[in-house]
Each structure stands twice: as structure tokens, then as C-alpha cells.
Amino acid sequence: MDIKDVVREKYAQAAIRVKTGESGCCSSACCGSGDSGDPITSNLYDTRQISDIPREAVQASLGCGNPTALAQLSQGDTVLDLGSGGGIDVLLSATRVGPAGKAYGLDMTDEMLTLARENQRKAGVHNVEFLKGEIENIPLPDNSVDVIISNCVINLSGDKDRVFVEAFRVLKPGGRFAVSDVVVRGEVPSEIRRSMELWVGCVAGALEEREYVSKLSKAGFEAVGVEPTRVYDVNDAREFLSGHGIDVDRVAPLVTNKFMSAFIRATKPTTTNRAS
Numbered sequence: 001m002d003i004k005d006v007v008r009e010k011y012a013q014a015a016i017r018v019k020t021g022e023s024g025c026c027s028s029a030c031c032g033s034g035d036s037g038d039p040i041t042s043n044l045y046d047t048r049q050i051s052d053i054p055r056e057a058v059q060a061s062l063g064c065g066n067p068t069a070l071a072q073l074s075q076g077d078t079v080l081d082l083g084s085g086g087g088i089d090v091l092l093s094a095t096r097v098g099p100a101g102k103a104y105g106l107d108m109t110d111e112m113l114t115l116a117r118e119n120q121r122k123a124g125v126h127n128v129e130f131l132k133g134e135i136e137n138i139p140l141p142d143n144s145v146d147v148i149i150s151n152c153v154i155n156l157s158g159d160k161d162r163v164f165v166e167a168f169r170v171l172k173p174g175g176r177f178a179v180s181d182v183v184v185r186g187e188v189p190s191e192i193r194r195s196m197e198l199w200v201g202c203v204a205g206a207l208e209e210r211e212y213v214s215k216l217s218k219a220g221f222e223a224v225g226v227e228p229t230r231v232y233d234v235n236d237a238r239e240f241l242s243g244h245g246i247d248v249d250r251v252a253p254l255v256t257n258k259f260m261s262a263f264i265r266a267t268k269p270t271t272t273n274r275a276s
């Protein structure tokens with residue numbers, strides 16, 4: 001099984017658990033545990049912000065930030081959420097862009113798409129469309145999107161360069177990349193990088209902060225910035241590393257304050273001069 005199949009399987013289970021009324025995720029095999037005290041996933045949204053969002057969309061939330069709160073979204077914009085899961089950020093975007101705008105969610109996992117479409121029906125919004133596909137091959141035309149958002153998904157990709165090239169392609173000139181993701185500052189032990197379970201849990205595949213900037217720049221983006229929104233201390237590290245065959249007492253202190261959730265912004269230039 002390659003990493004994409006493992007990711008798909010884990011998030012299919014997460015969607016099923018939400019539908020059957022269990023907790024949001026499958027122990028700590030997903031981004032955070034989905035539990036209320038989880039260091040990565042908990043308390044991302046303001047109660048007022050999600051008051052009109054269906055309960056199942058909130059329960060399925062497995063992100064690590066709140067991209068729509070930080071992104072600049074205007075009435076009439078077309079927004080694309082890469083790895084939309086249960087749809088929470090797509091539904092929040094739909095309200096922000098209004099009936100003249102459109103919010104697309106893209107996800108490769110059938111069970112998540114089913115959940116997201118049910119949540120759309122419950123929310124009664126019409127300017128939303130959930131697409132099946134991979135973030136490495138976005139099923140939208142060139143220059144068709146004003147804003148790309150994403151919440152804790154790009155770290156899961158085994159080909160991040162391809163994701164950034166595709167994001168650049170579908171954005172209109174002047175379009176904005178406004179993404180929440182897990183990012184690493186500095187080196188982390190190789191045993192973390194090697195763990196498939198920690199990859200699926202949004203930890204092992206996280207890009208180093210400078211690498212994130214350089215990959216986005218290489219894809220053609222400008223005004224690239226990484227702004228930490230939550231930095232994980234030793235207790236958080238203990239929590240997300242435990243249960244994966246890692247010597248937590250030894251390794252957690254080595255990664256204290258190195259893992260963080262961050263908001264990453266970048267812009268597609270109005271005149272394209274992408275290096276090939």
C-alpha cells in the first residue's frame with residue numbers, strides 16, 4: 001500500500017465514525033485525535049463562526065487551523081479547499097463569498113465526499129460543489145480560482161511540489177494561496193519522518209518552514225509568508241507521538257517547539273513568470 005492509500009483508508013474510517021456517531025477520528029492516526037483536548041485539532045473555530053454549520057461538519061473537523069478566518073475572501077470570489085474532508089471550511093467560505101461566488105471542496109476519499117455533501121444539504125447552501133480528485137491533479141481549469149484554502153492536508157501529500165504547481169495553475173493571476181498546515185522549524189529525528197502512522201497523523205510529512213517557502217517560490221508564487229498559529233510544546237509532542245512505537249521520553253524533548261500549525265500565504269503574480 002502506498003502512502004496515499006493509507007491516508008485514504010484512515011480518513012474513510014474517520015468519516016464513517018462521524019456518520020455512526022462515534023468521535024471524529026480513529027485514535028491519533030488522523031490529524032489530531034478528534035478528541036476535545038487534542039493539541040492539533042481542538043478549539044480551532046469561534047463558536048459564533050460555526051453556529052450555522054451542521055454538527056456533523058464540525059465533528060468531522062480534522063484541521064489544524066482556521067484558514068477562512070485568516071484568508072481574504074470577498075463576495076463573488078471562487079474558492080477551492082484542497083482536501084475538504086467533512087466540508088467545514090467550504091461551508092464557511094460559501095457564506096463569505098455569497099451567492100455570486102462559489103466554494104469548491106476537493107477530496108479523494110469517497111466517504112468524506114458523501115459526508116460533505118450531506119453537510120451541504122443540511123446547511124442548505126447552493127453555491128458549493130464537492131469534487132472527487134487529488135490535490136496533485138486538481139480537476140479545474142487554469143486560471144479559474146481566486147483563493148485556495150486548505151486545512152492540514154498538504155503535509156499528507158507525497159508530492160508537494162506537484163500540489164504547489166497545480167495550485168498555481170488553477171489560481172487566477174493575482175489569486176491567493178491561504179492555507180493552514182503543520183510546519184516544522186529545524187530538524188526532527190529520522191524515526192519520526194519514517195513513521196507511516198505519524199505521516200497519516202499530519203506530523204511526519206510536515207515540511208520544514210524554509211522548504212515550504214522555497215517550494216512555493218519555485219512553483220512561481222510571490223509574497224510567501226509563514227505565520228505560526230499554534231506552537232507545540234513538550235506535552236503536546238508527547239501526546240501526538242505516543243502510541244506509535246516512538247520512545248516518547250527521549251524524542252518529545254527533542255522536538256519541543258519545533259512542530260507548529262501555521263498559516264501560509266502566497267500570491268500568484270498578475271503577470272506570470274514561473275520558472276520551468
Ligand SMILES: C[S@@+](CC[C@H](N)C(=O)[O-])C[C@H]1O[C@@H](n2cnc3c(N)ncnc32)[C@H](O)[C@@H]1O
Pocket residue numbers: 004007008011012030031060061062063064082083084085086087088089106107108109112133134135136150151152153156157202
Ligand atoms: C486531516 S483531514 C482534513 C480535512 C479538512 N480539511 C478539515 O479541516 O477538517 C485530510 C483530508 O484530506 C484528504 N486528502 C488527503 N490527501 C489527499 C490528496 N492527495 N488528494 C485529495 N484529498 C486528500 C483526506 O481524504 C481527508 O479528507
